[in-house]
Amino acid sequence: QHAFHHIEQHMDKTPNEYIRWRYAGGEDREAIAKDTMKISDAELELQKTVIDFVYTDPDTAKTTKTKRVIKRLTGERKTNKSTKENDYEVQFKAPHDSDDCKHFYGYKKLVKWGWDKACKKVDVKVAQAASGMFRPLTSSNVESHLKNVGLDAEFATHHRISALSGGQKVKVVLGAAMWMQPHLVILDEPTNYLDRESLGALADAIREFEGGVVIISHNNDFTTALCPETWVVEKDEDEISRPNCRGDPEWMKNALATKCDDQQAITEVTDAYGNVTEIKAKKTLTKKEIKKMTKEIKAKIKSGAELDEDEEAFAEEHELWK
Template sequence: LSLSRDSSRPVTTVVVSHDTSFLDKVCTHVINVKQRKPEPRIDAKFCVAGVRWKYSEWALKTYKGNITDFVRRCPEAKSYLSLTNDKQRFVLPEPGMLEGVKSKGKKLLKMHNVTYTYPGNQTPTLFNVSIEVSLLSRVAVIGPNGAGKSTMIKALVGELPVAGKSIVWKHPNVRISYVAQHAFHHVEQHLDITPTQYLLWRFAGGEDREALNYRSEEVSGEKKKYWLNEAGVLCKCTNAKEEAKAVNPELILGRKKSKSKANSGDEKYEYSVKWHGFSSESNMWVPREILLEMGHLRLIQREDERQAAAHGLVSRPLTQPQVEEHLAGFGLDSNLASHTRLGILSGGQKVKVVLGAAMWLSPHILILDEPTNYLDRDSLGALAAGLKEFGGGVIVISHNREFCYAVCDERWLMDAGRLTREGQLSKADVALEGKTIADEYTDEFGNVHKIKKQNHTEKERLM
């Protein structure tokens, strides 16, 4: 496009973009578009009522030069050269405490030596990738299209199954919000309802309905079968006769800590399972590892998400006033939130709805894949400032260098599936003090529910 600046090649190019550095390189003129202020007018028919207001048409004015020249002539447009939150502010809720996490530097997500190949492909998309994420993380994931950025993040949060010697671990109660690259897919099925109605639907029942659509596929490969012997003990099948009696989980009813710990020192968990075709008297606690061997990752993830969501609800009820107040923190007033259908909102306003929904459960880790799409400069500045003040970890996948450097102090560079880390890789730890883990939450009907503790009697352990 820079060829269009050459007078010997008369080509007219119209570019609509919020990328200042790009515009500075290719533009010779700037068309500033803004709405005129409301003007008073007297309507003869309603003169008794006095003054009425109307909004005039949009005003367009052309300036010669690039963006830098334009801002020099119009200082009020300084947000085009630097990301500021002077005109707009985003307020991201604090993530709250996690059991066993006493400092912000404690790792909440870990991925070690992960190599991943998509089914049908011969060449891996990821090669021996190892990363860690904490509440202190401010990470920009950078690389060309097809380098494996989104694949790495999907593997990290559990959307892609990993096998072999690869290790992916997360704190069992960590709340993760993942806003995918094409953010509109979160709301495109709900264009006939308002943003408030969307959040009320999405989080009804104490879990994130959108998250249910983005769980990992079941782990590929051979699944091991188990059966209940005459004494009611769960055993691995060793022959065809036992395989004919193999059992499958119908429901997972709860979760508790196991007495033993993993080799890494992390907590291990067991799940209360009701078997398909058996009465509740046969319910038992089954180690996570056995359920994974049986191929029931989705059931495990659903219970993990349910418990994490219960902690995230804290004492905030899922009601219209609370949702409106929450969305106001993302630049959507009550009129847009409760009286405007999603299908009518602009692209930038829909992104704000998606961001607001992603933060409803007060996540500990926020992952944004190309969050700058559709947001104007003022909104970008507000988002950048909000992310810097946010008390949880942040991972940003973006081609917008300016936004990444404004938010992140660590960079993960992806190139053909291989990862290089640079920036501030070690940070001074910060203790979490003066906070307690909530022991109750209020549902959408105003009912107060106690959050179950992880203590169990010996009788419960034997169930």
């Protein structure tokens, strides 16, 4: 629903020109401009890392050790046969910036040197190339594409975005998002600004789309008519969120079979990257142990000694700072 801020930066372009600008070079410029892909000051400092580079002359077999700094990633990637991980080609800064000085480094090393986001950009381009979904980015192709989302050529090619209505701008946003032919589409409040005819067309398109669709919407009639699964996530009085699932799939019948509450012991936590952290259960102390710890921690506090995390938690719980 906040996608308008993208096209609002391009009000002087026609929808056709906007899409051709956005995908010029085979990558989505709007995706690159996201906050999550912007290079931080800390990463810029890491990218200045001086690397020890050992070079062996193929003619003389002479080995030379030099200091080099990475200038950029070229966009080439290959799988390392020994590590099974991706290696990325880099170009060094002058005076080692000639084509024969390019070299491949593994992902983990490049992350340490501040090139994580650059690697992700390469991954996206490689995935797009492998999908075979590239289409010539010509004015006629874009015009035809926009017509498929209900924006006639008159508005797609001959009107600036600033002159379009709210509903027409929604069509530009949808058309631009679909140019790379994604497998999964996530729509946040897609019914905003659309008239009845456009809503019907959007509903038909969602039904015919062969990929996955996730819709976040306050329009219950729209989602009920389209979605075989509905997830309503609200906090109960105890402040715990429990999904209220409605739909056809068998697994949803058992979605709430296991009762969850804040008293259940959590043994491990998995983050967004799949890293598993074991959570150690808190030991119940006896009165004797509490008395002993209280004495030891009070002595530490009095002497100004540093407490570890467990000791700080104990001191907080038993109000030993007073």
